Amino acid sequence: xxxxxxxxxxxxxxxxxxxxxxxxxxxxxxxxxxxxxxxxxxxxxxxxxxxxxxxxxxxxxxxxxxxxxxxxxxxxxxxxxxxxxxxxxxxxxxxxxxxxxxxxxxxxxxxxxxxxxxxxxxxxxxxxxxxxxxxxxxxxxxxxxxxxxxxxxxxxxxxxxxxxxxxxxxxxxxxxxxxxxxxxxxxxxxxxxxxxxxxxxxxxxxxxxxxxxxxxxxxxxxxxxxxxxxxxxxxxxxxxxxxxxxxxxxxxxxxxxxxxxxxxxxxxxxxxxxxxxxxxxxxxxxxxxxxxxxxxxxxxxxxxxxxxxxxxxxx
Amino acid sequence: xxxxxxxxxxxxxxxxxxxxxxxxxxxxxxxxxxxxxxxxxxxxxxxxxxxxxxxxxxxxxxxxxxxxxxxxxxxxxxxxxxxxxxxxxxxxxxxxxxxxxxxxxxxxxxxxxxxxxxxxxxxxxxxxxxxxxxxxxxxxxx
Numbered sequence: 277x278x279x280x281x282x283x284x285x286x287x288x289x290x291x292x293x294x295x296x297x298x299x300x301x302x303x304x305x306x307x308x309x310x311x312x313x314x315x316x317x318x319x320x321x322x323x324x325x326x327x328x329x330x331x332x333x334x335x336x337x338x339x340x341x342x343x344x345x346x347x348x349x350x351x352x353x354x355x356x357x358x359x360x361x362x363x364x365x366x367x368x369x370x371x372x373x374x375x376x377x378x379x380x381x382x383x384x385x386x387x388x389x390x391x392x393x394x395x396x397x398x399x400x401x402x403x404x405x406x407x408x409x410x411x412x413x414x415x416x417x418x419x420x421x422x423x424x425x426x427x428x429x430x431x432x433x434x435x436x437x438x439x440x441x442x443x444x445x446x447x448x449x450x451x452x453x454x455x456x457x458x459x460x461x462x463x464x465x466x467x468x469x470x471x472x473x474x475x476x477x478x479x480x481x482x483x484x485x486x487x488x489x490x491x492x493x494x495x496x497x498x499x500x501x502x503x504x505x506x507x508x509x510x511x512x513x514x515x516x517x518x519x520x521x522x523x524x525x526x527x528x529x530x531x532x533x534x535x536x537x538x539x540x541x542x543x544x545x546x547x548x549x550x551x552x553x554x555x556x557x558x559x560x561x562x563x564x565x566x567x568x569x570x571x572x573x574x575x576x577x578x579x580x581x582x583x584x585x586x587x588x589x590x591x
Numbered sequence: 592x593x594x595x596x597x598x599x600x601x602x603x604x605x606x607x608x609x610x611x612x613x614x615x616x617x618x619x620x621x622x623x624x625x626x627x628x629x630x631x632x633x634x635x636x637x638x639x640x641x642x643x644x645x646x647x648x649x650x651x652x653x654x655x656x657x658x659x660x661x662x663x664x665x666x667x668x669x670x671x672x673x674x675x676x677x678x679x680x681x682x683x684x685x686x687x688x689x690x691x692x693x694x695x696x697x698x699x700x701x702x703x704x705x706x707x708x709x710x711x712x713x714x715x716x717x718x719x720x721x722x723x724x725x726x727x728x729x730x731x732x733x
Contacts, residue, residue: 344686405689431695431699436698
């Protein structure tokens, strides 16, 4: 079951290297995360700083306070080192990667190739909470991710918040939950799923204000079973319905909801492969790594660190 | 000077070769994008003046009390340290706010000022000044 996973510990020397990884296959997501509390070495942080572009460095250093700077630094270091692992177009050095924002502000990689006709289709998206920074990667499929601490405090009354920002169906769902702790958890889960969808769309918040779409979670069944080498989790069926355009391409989006290291919810939204017929249920294949770039990569999908709690997920 | 000093202090854990960059970036506030001055102690005071000048220009749009109230709400939502600098130029993202924080801040402002902010407008609020200006605009309409 864990044959695809391997625990690699490589201690860095002056010429630190990243363990290369093959690109994800269709309908597969690679999920990389780093826990800032585990990164304490000043020399390592300096090494990460050395990977950044001048503008990125400026942005990091302009954050007020050490914790925020460290978080910003780790976010950029995670993105650069993660993409560099896939060694696309010979890009092995994280420093050599160039980024831009699309017209809506979504960050993308700028691939420089001589002929220009072979553009890699690597997609990525990052998210962070105060105690986790994550990066999701796919091939040929738009992706959005969001991570939130399960215990994150919501200053406003949850239902007041939902009435203000969520769709009618979602408000009804949250209102039906009597236990305040469960309501809080379901709120956070819903928020991460909605955020992940908007980020996957990559058209900015105004293209899909939260009130204009509903996340439906069908929990008629909940089972997991072993299929050959893989674990298949059918935690629930998660779908998105656009209220402006109910028949639109919402069926082309796939969701996965995870509980990470017992403390976080992570939502992944990715575009279904074009070859999949409408209505076909295809699981999201997921491989997750906990990483300290240049120091240690640990494959955690299939362990307690990554628990599928929503969607159709294959580990 | 407080904001510059703050940035310097936070940088001592990084290697000292980055100190110069620190000072560069702490001056390189987004509102001063067109300014590029050599880094030396002497240039700090004049930069400071420029910073205040731009603040003066912009705060004509929002009353100081409004701005202070917005700063307070932002501080509470983001649970910032008492010595963290929050002023008109502060961008929410630069203060460590994520999208959920921004939405909560807007809700807090709506409650405090008795206004209603459209969803699309809420997401376009990037800095404390943006929020204060929007509040003044909405209050005028009432």
